[in-house]
Amino acid sequence: MQRNSFKAFTVGTLGCLALVGLAGCGSESPTATAPETEPTETASAEGDRGTLVIRANGEDFVREGFTTKDGWEVQFDNVYVSLADITAAQTDPPFDPEAGGTLEAKAEVKVEGTQVVDLAEGDESADPVLVSEVEAPAGRFNALAWRMVPAESGPSEGYTVWMQGTASKDGETIPFAIKVNEELAFTCGDFIGDERKGILAADEEADLEATFHFDHLFGDGGAPPDDSINTGALGFDPLAALATNGTLDVDSAALQAGLSEEDYTTFLAILPSLGHVGEGHCEEVRLTAL
Amino acid sequence: MRLKLALALALGAVGWALPVLGHGVGMEHRRVSSVEVQARFETGEPMAQAQVLVYAPDDPAEIWQQGTTDDQGRFSFVPDESVPGTWEVVVRQAGHGAIATIPVSDGAGAGAETNNGTGEPAPATTEPSASSVISPNTTLSPVQRGITIGAVIWGFIGTALFFARGKR
Numbered sequence: 001m002q003r004n005s006f007k008a009f010t011v012g013t014l015g016c017l018a019l020v021g022l023a024g025c026g027s028e029s030p031t032a033t034a035p036e037t038e039p040t041e042t043a044s045a046e047g048d049r050g051t052l053v054i055r056a057n058g059e060d061f062v063r064e065g066f067t068t069k070d071g072w073e074v075q076f077d078n079v080y081v082s083l084a085d086i087t088a089a090q091t092d093p094p095f096d097p098e099a100g101g102t103l104e105a106k107a108e109v110k111v112e113g114t115q116v117v118d119l120a121e122g123d124e125s126a127d128p129v130l131v132s133e134v135e136a137p138a139g140r141f142n143a144l145a146w147r148m149v150p151a152e153s154g155p156s157e158g159y160t161v162w163m164q165g166t167a168s169k170d171g172e173t174i175p176f177a178i179k180v181n182e183e184l185a186f187t188c189g190d191f192i193g194d195e196r197k198g199i200l201a202a203d204e205e206a207d208l209e210a211t212f213h214f215d216h217l218f219g220d221g222g223a224p225p226d227d228s229i230n231t232g233a234l235g236f237d238p239l240a241a242l243a244t245n246g247t248l249d250v251d252s253a254a255l256q257a258g259l260s261e262e263d264y265t266t267f268l269a270i271l272p273s274l275g276h277v278g279e280g281h282c283e284e285v286r287l288t289a290l
Numbered sequence: 291m292r293l294k295l296a297l298a299l300a301l302g303a304v305g306w307a308l309p310v311l312g313h314g315v316g317m318e319h320r321r322v323s324s325v326e327v328q329a330r331f332e333t334g335e336p337m338a339q340a341q342v343l344v345y346a347p348d349d350p351a352e353i354w355q356q357g358t359t360d361d362q363g364r365f366s367f368v369p370d371e372s373v374p375g376t377w378e379v380v381v382r383q384a385g386h387g388a389i390a391t392i393p394v395s396d397g398a399g400a401g402a403e404t405n406n407g408t409g410e411p412a413p414a415t416t417e418p419s420a421s422s423v424i425s426p427n428t429t430l431s432p433v434q435r436g437i438t439i440g441a442v443i444w445g446f447i448g449t450a451l452f453f454a455r456g457k458r
Contacts, residue, residue, distance in 0.1 A: 092376075093376075093391065094376065094378075094389075094391045096389075096391075098388065140350065189389065190378075190389055192380055192382065192387035192388070192389055193387070196345075196350065196351050199350060199351050213385075215385075223384075227384075228331070228333070229384075229385075278387065279382055279385055279386050279387035280387055280388070280389065281386075281388075
């Protein structure tokens with residue numbers, strides 16, 4: 001009797017261990033994206049803390065409009081970007097996206113879930129679009145990473161980037177909606193710009209910014225034609241040629257079908273260069289890995 | 291367009307030489323440890339006449355020195371060796387920028403240590419989450435962790451079977 005009881009105890013113990021092991025393995029499996037954005041405190045509760053304000057910025061090109069390399073005056077009504085797994089990190093040694101390699105995070109905070117923001121929101125004087133605020137340990141947040149995934153709902157549902165507006169040239173105006181399906185993931189180093197960002201003191205706020213350079217796609221009519229911003233850009237002429245009844249409404253599949261092979265290759269090659277941290281570059285690790 | 295910052299370190303002993311006097315004009319010199327950066331675009335074209343901002347590790351929010359690259363994209367400066375840690379040099383031009391980090395040890399000159407500079411803020415005691423976009427800085431690989439977990443579980447099983455065998 002005593003022996004049977006001990007065997008039962010033994011079997012029970014082993015069963016619990018197996019369940020614990022399985023649960024542990026399960027926690028590392030991919031999980032569905034949460035429908036609501038919620039900052040996750042992965043940092044220790046010890047020590048000084050402040051608030052990290054994460055913003056997204058399409059810069060003046062998006063808010064004020066601009067002239068493309070081929071002379072189209074572009075005005076954006078909406079530029080939706082769908083951001084996921086936004087992660088800010090304190091790194092040492094500082095992460096250099098140009099050199100690649102591993103980003104070694106000493107501390108990090110993450111915004112769970114997916115959030116869609118409109119980069120064209122607000123006038124020229126407005127602050128970059130607020131994405132999230134998260135409590136974080138004080139220190140130097142010199143790295144930022146995020147994924148761009150299809151929006152789960154809203155006007156840009158199903159797309160990572162949705163650009164809507166008008167393009168005018170020589171008396172012709174084309175309303176456009178350019179919808180991008182490709183998923184992207186950017187890993188970036190320190191913000192570079194007119195001011196430093198990510199330096200978080202205790203009980204204070206610090207900004208971090210995911211910046212998007214849409215001039216890489218369309219070119220910049222204000223720059224010389226032989227400037228790299230123009231030589232590598234698609235421009236708007238190839239897109240205007242796809243307009244039907246004076247309107248352009250395309251997604252990535254339509255671009256692949258309608259653009260020349262060379263132009264579509266250019267389009268795909270530009271997407272990984274959209275993400276920046278101010279003027280600082282990022283490493284794109286999703287599309288370029290395909 | 292991507293940017294590259296090449297880093298050249300010119301090291302020398304610090305020390306004052308005797309002044310040279312002639313016709314009432316005084317001059318003295320000393321050898322110092324200087325840092326030279328060279329910024330260029332991915333094409334190899336130098337970032338000529340680009341803005342340069344130098345930040346000291348004890349106050350990375352404030353500009354410690356600023357200047358402009360020469361026609362070859364070069365800029366030199368002498369870090370204050372009494373401020374050890376990771377110095378940063380930002381080069382900006384036409385909406386693009388790059389940053390170089392230069393470890394400086396106390397009194398030993400620039401580049402004399404690895405990137406684990408002693409002047410960096412104390413690292414926070416936090417661990418990256420497993421689902422982060424950023425790779426966590428872990429010390430065990432997944433295979434190593436699997437072997438470790440397996441060994442522990444097998445230890446439990448062996449112990450349990452030992453006690454469960456009963457008296458013969």
